[in-house]
Amino acid sequence: MSQASAVGGRDGAVDQVAGAVAEIAGRTPWQITRARLAKDKVTMVAMGAALFFIVLALLAPVLTHFGLLDPYSNHTDLVGGLGSLPKGPLGGVSPEHWMGVEPGTGRDIFSRVVSGLTVSLIVATLAVTVSVILGTVIGIVSGTAGGRVDWLFSRITDFVLSFPQTLMLIALSTIVIDMLQSALNMERTVPSMIFMILVMGFFGWPIFARVIRGQVLSLKQREFIEAAHSLGAGRARIYFKELLPHLWAPILVYTTLVMPQNIATEAALGFLGVGIQAPTPSFGSILNDSVHYATSDPAYFIFPGVTLFLVVLSFNLLGDGLRDALDPKADRQ
Amino acid sequence: MKRTQIVAGVATTLALGLALTACGSSPTATSTAGGATSGAAAGGAAGGTLHILSGTATEHWDPQRVYVGVNIEYGNRMFTRTLTTFGPVAKDGEPATLIADAATDTGTVSADGKEWKFTIKDGVKWEDGQAVKCEDFKYGISRTFAVDVITGGPNYAIQYLDIPKNDDGSSKYAGPYKKTGQDLYDKAVTCDGNTITFKMAKPSGDFNMAATMTAFGAFREDKDQGEKSNYAIFSNGPYKLEGSWTANKGATFVRNENWDPATDGFRKAYPDKIVWDESLTQETMYERIIADQGDDKNAIAMDQAPVTAMANVTSAEGRYTVVASPYTRYMVPNYKSKVFSNDKAREALALATDRSAYVTAAGGDQVVKATNSLINPALPAFPNTPLLAGEKGDAAKAKEALQASGLTLPVKINVAYRKNDTLDKAFAGLKAGWDAAGFQTNLIGIPAEQYYGTLQSPESATKYDAYWAGWGADFPSASTVIPQLLDSRSQISAGGPGQDYGYFDNDEFNAGIDKAMALTGAEGDKAWGALDTEVVTKHFGVIPLINDQFVFAHGSNVEGAVVNTTFTGYYDIANVSVKK
Secondary structure: OHHHHHHHHHHHHHHHHHHHHOOOOOOOHHHHHHHHHHHOHHHHHHHHHHHHHHHHHHHHHHHHHOOOOOOOOOOHHHEEOOOOEEOOHHHHOOOOOOOOEOOOOOOEHHHHHHHHHHHHHHHHHHHHHHHHHHHHHHHHHHHHHOHHHHHHHHHHHHHHHOOOHHHHHHHHHHHHHHHHHHHHOOOOHHHHHHHHHHHHHHHHHHHHHHHHHHHHHHHOOOHHHHHHHHOOOOHHHHHHHHHHHHOHHHHHHHHHHHHHHHHHHHHHHHHHOOOOOOOOOOHHHHHHHHHOOOOOOHHHHHHHHHHHHHHHHHHHHHHHHHHHHOOHHHHOO | OOOEOOOOOOEOOOOOOOOOOOOOOOOOHHHHOOOOOHHHHHOOOOOOEEEEEOOOOOOOOOHHHOOOHHHHHHHHHHOOOOOEEEOOOOOOOOOOOEEEOOEOOOOEEOOOOOEEEEEEOOOOEOOOOOEOOHHHHHHHHHHHHOOOOOOOOOOHHHHHEOOOEOOOOOEOOOOOOOOOOHHHHHHHEEEEOOEEEEEEOOOOOOHHHHOOOHHHOOOOHHHOOHHHHHHOOOOOOOEEEEEEEEOOOEEEEEEOOOOOHHHOOOOOOOOOEEEEEOOOOHHHHHHHHHHOOHHHHHEEEOOOOOHHHHHHHOOOOOOEEEEEOOEEEEEEEOOOOOOOOOHHHHHHHHHHOOHHHHHHHOOOOOOEEEOOOOOOOOOOOOOOOOOOOOOOOOHHHHHHHHHHOOOOOOEEEEEEEEOOHHHHHHHHHHHHHHHHOOEEEEEEEEOHHHHHHHHHOOOHHHHOOEEEEEEEOOOOOHHHOHHHHHOHHHHOEOOEOOOOOOOOOOHHHHHHHHHHHHOOHHHHHHHHHHHHHHHHHOOOOOEEEEEEEEEEEEOOOEEOOEEEOOOOOEEEHHHOEEOO
16 A cells, blocks of 8 residues: 555646646546546556457457357367367467367357457456445445454454355355356356355455545544534435545545456466366366466467456556546545 | 276276287297398397386285286386286287296196286395295285285286185285285195296186286285385396385386396396386477487387377377277166166167267277277177167167157267366267267266276266277186176166166176186187177167277387387387487
């Protein structure tokens, strides 16, 4: 946090200068944010990349439906020799197969990576959503109620934070996914996704709860809350109409920061074999398979590996940039 | 019982895979065969250190507990002499002959086939200089009966020997520790000087083939520590343990000065020292052998190359070999499932099976062949049943069959397979074929260490609709394939399906098994082949998928490394030498 606020301070100084030159006419927080972001080239590029990945992930099922992406068809003619390695340079890169083909099957790696991205972003986004909802509700309640309620929720937050998340995911996966699968009576992919979303979401909320609680603690001393109280506003109104609009900045910042963590966790679980199961592609399972071919077909590791790196990097940079632009302190200036 | 093992298809059990047309012929036949490969015929250089690299932890070295084919072979070549053995071969994949080892010949059988006699050679000694006596063999074989202590080994001694059994199939003799029924054993196995006599429960012409397993090897009573003897190697072969064996790591073997080459017709035992390192993964082990640096020049691979290393192996020119594995991999439709109790649904599954994906995923058509026979091509009974609808299957025909089954399309099926990267890819292709025919396949990868246990548990009957499985023969006879996999009478019980994973249960078929059992030679082979074709093309009770081949490699200084497919399908180190 200290580093971030230092950067925020610098930006703030720049803004003050800019503000002095420009007309004194009030600017909305949105305008301030946009102006700051526009000046931050790295963040703009990261945002562009993140949007590109999101659009690609959203389009993947459509493209697959129309046959433009094909993550499942074998192309046995494109692999050969002992061990069925891709024919041609760079793991069989060609105009049809931009990232080459998978050893052993000839499936298109680009299609598999993009489909893996869809799965990955769905899991990461929904897990963040679960975290945000839980974290915001608990944070607001804890911050406004104070006293015993606050103490209890804070201890629960500490308790959950001290849980080893990855270990829980691995340990529980088989049993819970089996149960979900027999309950839902469907392929393993959906139960695996639900499981990961719930567990990652559940272990992600304390971060949000802490930040929101801190914000609420300072906000509730402000005059407009007291005014609402004295006008007889109910709890729900104070929570959702008065407090929540002031919390969107930290929620947005932490969402973009938790996203890449979730993407990486999903890939790690797939790598360890407890995430999305074959034949549904995922970053983790692709990388797990590709490391065996590290010497015989390095391109198979490099293309998906670099893609995952870029996805995580773009979301991380975007998160950092947003935090700078939306630094909660700026609100109070 | 033989099935493919946990680690990427390493043989768990004895692999006597190949056509053994010459069993029982002259013990010297192999030594006169001209050797095309290096050291074997030319005679290698004595001395040096041979390194054996392995990616599989050895579970047992106790001769009576070894059932993994590769360990039977290495154990026999290094430190456990058996009465008979399969001799070394001059070329990869050549059929080996049955020869005498610690015995003077390959045994004599009485006219009624119920009594086998072997005479132990003079001058065969333990590493402490004491002679190996008839009583040591008798004691060693008796240990198999102590089923509570000596676990993991083959139970052929219990099956063959004329010792009465309890109602539950266990022997009335409880082994040398409890000594219950010792008099029964003493009657079945007798020593007269150096001659050991075995009395058989039923006439058996192939007992001397079973005797190649180290389970029929000698064990000295004063060295027996029961369970603790698992890695306490006490040698009567050319090498002995230096220090002790460390599980998952290995050990160093040095020359046993009390081994007399004059008593040994076939072990050349050229290297002075053998270093066994099983602390590696299969990938690193092949990377090291291919890189061929330092001590790795003197190394041979114990395990076959994993699919991922195959492409690199080709760069080790002249140092790698490709040989047939003794296994058949197949699908088993579950007769207890709602879908596959339906004859037409099984037919549809068989017709829609696309084997080409499996062939590619397992390493390509150079090493994998699609098959429609349960019996391995290496066995004389191999019927070579033609594929029903080519390698790729016929989705349209399969769909017709499925529509005729009366089930509502798409038909949901749960298919279980042993989870690993190769089968993940193979089953993605198989699923595509089945789904195109109107199935809706849900794949369930089960971790390797639980796989067969899951198949054999009674609960699986209602959980899965079809399974993957693999099997190889214990003896070069289809009598260790068809009855072991499809005889409902001996396999299915309240405790599960045994190896009849799909609950195939057909009285007529069982009668056919009884008939085939009574036949011998070519007639027997024909009967087994016909049963194989019947279950595959008429009942669709199993769907054979592929036969694969193993790839092995060795360092550039190693000479005479030849794969003995008759014995176990791994490198045979009897003639291996290390260039200086």
